[in-house]
Amino acid sequence: MNNQQAPLALEAVGICKSFGPLVANDTVNLQVEKGQIHALLGENGAGKSTLVNILFGLYKADEGEVRVAGKKVEMNSPHDAIEHKIGMVHQHFQLVPVLTVTENIVLGDEPTKKGGVLDFEKAAQEVEELGKRYGLEVDPRAVVEDLPIGYQQRVEILRSLYRQADVLILDEPTAVLTPQETDHLLEVLRSLTAEGVSIIFITHKLREVLAIADKVTVMRRGEVVGATDPKETNEEGLAEMMVGRSVVLRIAKSQATPGNTVLSIKELNVLDDRNQSALKDFSLDVKEGEIFGIAGVEGNGQRELVEAITGLRPIVSGSILMGEKEMSGCSAREISEEGISHIPENREKHGLVGPHSVADNLVLNRYFHSPFAARGIRQTEAINEEASHLVEKFDVRTASIHNPARTLSGGNKQKVIAARELSHDSSLLLAAQPTRGIDVGSIEFIHQQLVNERDAGVAVLLVSAELDEILSLSDRVGVIYQGKLVAIAPTDEFTRIQIGQLMTSGNS
Amino acid sequence: MKILRSALVPIIAVVLALLAGALLIQLSGSSPLEAYSALFEGSFVGWERFGTTLEKATPLIMGGLAVAFAFKGGLFNIGGQGQLLFGALIAGAAGYGFTGLPWIIHMPLALLLGAAAGAAWGAIPGVLKATRGAHEVITTIMLNFVAANAAEWLCTKVWRKPGDILVRTPMIEGSAEIPTFGNIPLGFLIAVAFALGVWYLLQKTTFGFEVRSVGLNPSAASYAGISTKRIVILTMAISGFLAGIGGSIETLGVLGRYEPGFNAGLGFDGITIALLARTNPIAVIPSAVLIASMDASASLMQFKAGVAPEITDVIEALILLFVATPIIVRWFFKSRQGEEISFGANWGSS
Amino acid sequence: MNSLLERIIRLRWWILVFLAIIAFTIFAGDFRQDPTTAILAATLRHSTPLVLGALCGMICERSGVINIGIEGQMLMSAFVGFTVTAATSSLYLGVAAGLACGMLMGAALGGLTVSLQGDQIIAGTVLNIFALGLTSFLYTPGETIHSKTPRISVGPLADLPVVGKIFFSNQPLTYVSLLLVAVIWYALFKTTWGLRTRAIGEHPSAAETVGVSVAKMRYLNLIIGGGIAGLAGAYLSLEAVGSFERGMTNGKGFVALAVMIFGRWNPVGAWGAALLFGYTNAIQTQFQFRGWLTGHPQFIGMIPFIVTIVVLAGFVGRARPPAAIGQPYTRE
Structure with a gap:
């Protein structure tokens, strides 16, 4: 002793x-x-x-x-x-x-x-x-x-x-x-x-x-x-x-080669659930081939921003352009069909229908398209084939594609969502807190997928409360504070301390 | 095996309810054995009685389907009563109002008009829920009372046969009748066809997939681009449509006219049946036949065993009690399963 | 002063509605004092079961449990209260039995929703159907009681013009309902019980982590709520009608839920809402008396139900219900 x-x-x-x-x-x-x-x-x-x-x-x-x-x-x-x-x-x-x-x-x-x-x-x-x-x-x-x-x-x-x-x-x-x-x-x-x-x-x-x-x-x-x-x-x-093994703390990624503007938000005003102003004259551009990270303390309008872009929340004023097309006022389905993929913040509540099978969840955004449906009748074989393919490609650990999605672990649920959204033909990927609460292996995998999407020319809008995630993945960073972007710059022009100050006070 | 496993809970519930009912019968001074043998005899022994049981099962199948379908969409339709009643009334009006039509047109027309009335009445709470956030449980119940009043008014002021002292519509034309083949009513076969149709719709079509998705997780469904408002309204309308068919068949195939009060309790029975069937449209058929057998033999039970016919209400309530509580599931499977739909969500908020 | 003015402005629509109702009442009462007073007194009477039902629903929902079984709790208690009075000739024993029966029904709802974690809406529906079936089976027509609960006048207050007849010359359970509105309002917002009740209805795990037992509190409140619904049942059979009939609650348990929502889960608000609903009932009688719409009694009969639907469609979502209602709570 x-x-x-x-x-x-x-x-x-x-x-x-x-x-x-x-x-x-x-x-x-x-x-x-x-x-x-x-x-x-x-x-x-x-x-x-x-x-x-x-x-x-x-x-x-x-x-x-x-x-x-x-x-x-x-x-x-x-x-x-x-x-x-x-x-x-x-x-x-x-x-x-x-x-x-x-x-x-x-x-x-x-x-x-x-x-x-x-x-x-x-x-x-x-x-x-x-x-x-x-x-x-x-x-x-x-x-x-x-x-x-x-x-x-x-x-x-x-x-x-x-x-x-x-x-x-x-x-x-x-x-x-x-x-x-x-x-x-x-x-x-x-x-x-x-x-x-x-x-x-x-x-x-x-x-x-x-x-x-x-x-x-x-x-x-x-x-x-x-x-x-x-x-x-x-x-x-x-x-x-x-x-239990040495980890890559940073994702290897090459310099971004941004192209045309994919998403252009101008003077957007949106209310939150309590009818308070959540976004105030919010403007933002995201280009193809870049990851734009939005840093900020949670509750500063991030959720409302994502919901407004995806058509899940009505906007008060302003415009959301996808390429040349005005998206405000469109339904969630129309917006998704226009080429927006969305990895939602709350995977259990918004990302998956838990009791549905893994297969059904993997086509949740495309179930009505050929070959998964013909004249309103679901084509089970085509759905299963696609599901087996995605489960393998994204290394989803499940005993069967027919098991309910809710039985999967957090990391595997997130992989199901990522697999579904990334196989959707899209020009913009919205990823909200994509790695929250999942294991390191899955985090690495998801991060790599985001970078791959960027390299394939997709515009990626990353919303995360994890400053480290924002800093290691983003090509440009915008700091959101009380519903406004208070600073936008290439990632390497910020220090952690600066961003932290912007997050809490709106100025550095 | 899978079918057996999922049928176990309802079977146990029925057995428990019958045992509890036996206790009540014993306490009220009659013999449970006599009562239950009268129950069996009154509903299944002899083709004629069996036919009557099927006849009584018909609106119950449709009522059960109405509740089960709404359940799948995450909605609790307690308004089957009102929707059924409107279906019966409108079918009755169409049955005597149109004359000179051939059977092949008149009967289906009256049937469909009744169904459409049920659908319209069911769509109201759907619209109120989708646009105003009013919970369907209260609105459907309130609409039951409104429907009863409205139907009575229509029967009294609009469609009453001059000189008839009773409040009811005139007899329907022969060309609108749904016949009975031997002892098997055609209406029963129609109801069975609808059960199969509902199963197909839910399991095989994209629309059914949307309904089930909204029922299980409305937020995820709307994130996936499904318009939950549209689905809620359509689900309620279809649910009302099914109940309306039930009412139509009752008018066109059994009573031959609409009389207020014929369907007391049918709407509530639909809930028992849907839960007993664990919301499976096919399983609704045997569940409805079971409940119908009690209704069909209640008078024989009273005659042979001296039990008040209301005992069947108690047994049905007990079945519901046992089948709706997860207790049996827990006992036998040591895990939570069964319905994942929560009706409490969105209660009182839009 | 300013705040008083602000309050008046905020409530301007309600004040207008109130004045319009009073004006219409005087008109319907043919500009005479007696019929007008009678309508208003009847309003209070008709509101009694609704306000009791709404208080029951409120206590349950404030603690996170939807009680859709108020109808069944009321019906069962009406039956038990009536049967006990018929057997013992004691109205007080009857009321006590109704109260106890309601508490038992509340405990039953607790068993289904708290212990067994069943769906709250289905559990309530089970209670309703069960009560309807069991009372129908057990009820023997022909049983009678000798009198209803007596009217009690509150000394000299009862002699006041108009107000005296409306408020101070009522039957006992009507007084009890008024008292309960005040008591429950105070308890809900000023006492430890109220704080804990509101906490478990909004965020049960938060309450659990500070040592408040969600299960115990929910049971307690469901039993209290059930008891209040039991009083409503006793009111129907022993105070209003003086006998029992099959399905005599006639939807009042559901109307009470609309009253609760209309009153924004607040006892005083619910009282106001109940008065409005009571008024729609009271005015029916006067309509018949004046011979208005007598050819179409069905339309008069629809009024309370349509008002309920309109209220639900118009007012739900304006006030926030307790956040955790409808969800079973498990610690693990």
Whole structure:
């Protein structure tokens, strides 16, 4: 025993968890010391989220135990975790959008007057004080859905601090933040450890691990493959540990040779779901043979832009030209037939009809065309033939093309969508968050496909919240901020810091 | 094997419902055995009774098809009652209103006019849903009440035979009648043909593919360029069309005229049948025959076993209860399967 | 002052509608006080089952569960309440039995939707058909009760002109419904229960992660809601009609849902909406009394249903329903 070792705040011992045939955690051990920032590193699907969901009582482990301060505890629900002073900042924020900041923070642990009547004033005051103390200021009376993403994350953190968490779990907290916001968050975390709070920090970004972690545990395919001090390693070492082979961190691509303008958007105005202005006099040109990347914090009009171009959202004013043809007012079908392919942001909801077979999903944009249909009758043989061909070409892992698409893994679902959209004869490819939440192998594959499309002369419009993705793929970058493009330039004229500033403030 | 497996849940549901019904019959002081043998005797023993069962099954098949088809498109049509009623009424009006037409023209014409009336009545909630976001469950039910009132008014003020004290249309012309061959009603065969047709439409055509896609994932369907509004309206119209056929056959093949109140509960039975058939159009046929057999033998059950005829309502409700809850599926298959359609989505929002 | 003016401007259409209704009522009442008062009092009475049904639907939907089975809950409770009163001659026991039956039906909906994760719309429909079948089977025609719930006058307030007859001289469940509107409004927006209820209807997993049990809260609220629907049922058989009839709810459970949507999932809004619907019923009687449209009673009978459709088509989407309704919640 090493006597120098600080006491353990939280410990996972021999955790096993399966979802059906999928083993998400296989005898996982994790030891978090008091006051430590412990990074949990691994690619998507490595089992990090499963592990912390078990630590937080959201999932029940099949085997193994959780120890808090050395004692075995039963984690049957988040309620138990909160009892043991464990807090969690979720990857998809667990906030009620229509409630205020204060209501969200006190929910489940409300200060009350007699008879269950809420003491809202007292609560708001406490929230305000907490925010000041930790550098996480936020208006306690604001409605959460009106707040920018970075502030919503503050609310999540404050909620754990309000419950006096000793251990704070953050699941991919920087995925939605700009570089500047990330720096601020890391500072806040540092100051928290100074007060004795232990932090589990989940990420797949090596840079952050090296910047902040006291210790790193690396997971791969549901197993812990190593735990080390980040100071004793480097990016390459960590990457190899994470993926199990050396990875190409950059896609090899040649210089772009842009040609004619394919898509031309002029002074476009579009409303969001709440009838607020989402795009304001938005203008943009994309040329054949280039990848145009749109960088920006999520919720600045990206989704509305994509939906407007594809005809899924009505436009208020402005024009969208495909070549010479005006597309505004056309139906989604007409626009797709004009030569636009679309890899949507939300693959389960918008990209696939889950219960339909893989084959049917592979022709979802062409099922009515010959040879897949003749006089309104579906031609099953032609559909199956095309599906078998695409499954092979795009290396979709499925037992059969007749299996329901929803049974595929995230990466394979995305390959089905990519296969379908890329085999559609098109001059413009819209790719929205094309690699979100999929494994490294699939990411590489999708990236390569985008570059191939570009080299074949297709105009590619890439929308991504991952700055790294934008920077490594795009030939030109535009930064979107509050519904406007605040800067456009060739990629190499920007630095990460500049883009980050443009993303948060609209100017550099 | 696959057919057996998917038929298992409905069969278990029916058995459970019959067992629960037996308990109720026992509690009400009668013999379940006597009651159930009367049920079987009253519906299947003898060609004549079997014919009656098929006759009663006919509107049930159409009502079940109407609900099942709408289900496939993600819509819950509780308005089968109103659509059926309009079909029956208009078929009745066309049946006596046109004179001097040959059977080969008059009968199909009356049948189709009734169906068109059902389609129009079904399209209303479709349009309201597609353009205004009004949930079809409430609008279809409200339209049932409106239809009952409107039909009564039409029967009283427009199509009543002078001097008739009852509120009903005059008898239809012989040239509009749907005949019965021996004991097998032609209407039943028409209904079976429609069941096959609906299956073909859903499984083999691009339109059916669009309907199923919209039913399973409307957002993905619209991302794929399918106009969900158009599909919603068409689905409801076709659903109403099918119910309208059911009403037409009842008028032209069984009653010979339209009388208000003939179809009490038929619309709800359609829901039970569609769920019992797990929305498979072919499986609607045996499901409807099963429910019809209960209706056909209810009076014999009362006569022989002294059970109130409403017991069949309870057993049907129990069948629905068991078949609509995933509980049996869970017990027997240890996994979630069955319908993936969610009717709760888009509730109260456009 | 400004805010008052703004509020008046914002509500200008409603104020106009209200004034138009009052004017029409006075006209329909032949410019005499008694018939006019009678129409308005009848409006309140007719609105009682609707507002109770709407409150039931609201509590369920606010917690994320669509309750399309209000109709069945009301019908079953109307039957049980009537049967218990017929057997015991006690109206209070009857009302209590109706309440309990409604709560049981609420728990049944909970079983189908929360525990078994069934489709909420289908589950509600099952309740409706089940209630219709079972009450038809169990009901023996000819059973009677001796009286309906008595009219209670609230002291001197009942003697006030017009207002006294409308508000302070009613039967008990009508008072209960008014009280419930206020209580549920306060509870929904000012108490811990309300905060948690709204949270699980908007974002159940968020509530679960802060230790609020979504399943328990949904069960609790479905049972409370069912109880309120039970009161509506008891109102029908014990307060309004004084007997039980097959299918006596006659679509009121569904109209109540439209009332809830029209009232934007807010108890006070629902009360206003229920009054509007109650008015369409109350005015029918006056139409018959005045001999208007008597040759075509079917058209008068259609009014509440058509109004419901118009309301749904016109107002859905203007207000946002709770975000999580219709979806079963699972933790894993």
